[in-house]
Amino acid sequence: MTTFGYTMMTEQAGPRELVDHVVRAEAAGFDFSVTSDHYFPWLDTQGHSPYAWSVLGAAAQATSRIPLMTYVTCPTFRYHPAVVAQKAATVQLLSEGRFRLGLGAGENLNEHVIGGGWPSADVRHEMLAEAVEIIRALFGGEYVNHRGTHFDVESAKLWDVPDPVPPIGIAVSGRQSCKLAGELADLAIATEPKRSLVTAFQESGGAGKPRVGQLPVSYDPDRDTAVKRAHDQFRWFGGGWKVNSELPGPKSFASATEFVRPEDVAQSIPCGDDVEAFVEAVRPFVEAGFTEVALVQIGGDTQRDFLQWAEKRLLPALREL
Template sequence: MTRFGYTLMTEQSGPRELVRYAAAAEERGFDFEVSSDHFSPWLVEQGHAPHAWTLLGAVAQATSRVELMTYVTCPTIRYRPAVVAQQAATLQLLAEGRFTLGLGSGENLNEHVVGEGWPAIDARQDMLVEAMEIIRELLGGGLVTYDGAYFRVDSARIWDLPEDGVPIAVAVSGEKSVARFSGLADHLVAVEPDAELVRAWDGAHEGPSRKIGQLPICWDPDEGAAVARAHEQFRWFAGGWSVNADLPTPAGFHGASAFVREEDVADSIACGPDLDRIAESARPFLDAGFTDLAIVQVGDEGQDRFLEEAAEPLLERLRAL
């Protein structure tokens, strides 16, 4: 049976609000919670970007049951891989085994800020391979020295290490990335309900694995208000990941989405009060073979009301699918 999660969308809410939403989402019955890891919001209208790892440390203490995950962290430019390994080990201890480290090759929006430039896609994937090798070695215990094309590690050890390790999930987009990363990760992350991608992963990956997707929705008792909010907050989504990975600033996303209409957003994001229709929008992920699906309720406005009024009946409908 598919497991359903709640997204801590750091681009649209402040840290204290997100911790409160995390606790409420656990109470409402979500199976897991994922946090985006951004330095900037996609759009100025979203207005937030708290530090994901600090946030998840607080969430680990505010919750007791839900699994936690970064969705996703780029361990190559803004963060160094050895530091990501240390962060993941510490968070796993705080969460008492509930944490999964989600990794990906990142977006220019978040990585250019440290002044190291933005490599081409092949270089980014080469960097991610090295970073994952380092992270896996460090999380395995022992003293690690690594000399790669992009990263060096000199006699490093994680001193506070969880006994059962940290599962790793990786974002992939096609057969090439599946081939490169399936041997380095435990689980798959994807943002499109692509059955071919799931089959390719299952064919390349040894052993059982989770296939983790994400679905934006915009519930509101007023459908017009829901569509307007989804357009204001989430029109960046229309560009697709081939565009989204390379734009450097919220101003760039504003320009790229200037001609996206409200009806365009409503065609791709289920909006309004109809929980049956919202639940049905998850079906492509279920049909594609995803084992886990994280729901994004668009916008900070109305988030409390969504959790209080709509979350539980929506979960009932999703699980009935």
């Protein structure tokens, strides 16, 4: 049976608000939660980008049941993989075993801030594979020394190692990343409801492992308001990750989506308060073989209303899928 999650979208709310939102999502009955990890929002109108790992630490203390997950962290540019291992282990301990470490090859939008340039996707995947190797070694609790193509680790050791260690997920968008995830990860992460991604992941070693998808939605009793908000803050979403990962900043995303119309956005993002429309938007993920689907409610100041509506109407309908 597919389970349904809630997204703490760090690009559209401040840290205290994000913690309040996930507390309410737990109370509303969501099965799990995920958290974006950005240095920039995609568009200026989103207006936020607090440090996701501080938010996760606070969320771990403020909640008691709902699982937490990064969706996703890049362990190769802003963060060294040895530091990611320490952060993930700490959040797993704080949450008493409710954390999953979602990893990805990164976006230029966030990783350019360290001034190291932006290599090709092939190189980024090489770096990600090496980072996963380092993280798993450190999860073993022993001293780690590593001399690699992209990273060095000098006599590192995690002194607080959780049991169990966090499962590792890898974001997939094509055959190469699916192969990487199938071979190295405990679960796959995606933003597109493509059966081909699930199949490629399973054929590469991911058979029987969870597949987590994510879908933006724009709830509002007034559909026109919902469409306007989705266009204002999420029109970048239709570009796909192969394009989005290359753009360097919010102004680039604004330029790339200059001619995207509100009606274009409404074709791919359910808007309004028609429960059936939201269910039908989720259905492709279920039919493609995703075992979990996380929803993103667009608009930082709309979360409380969305969560109340989701508890009463949306979640019961989704669970009938």
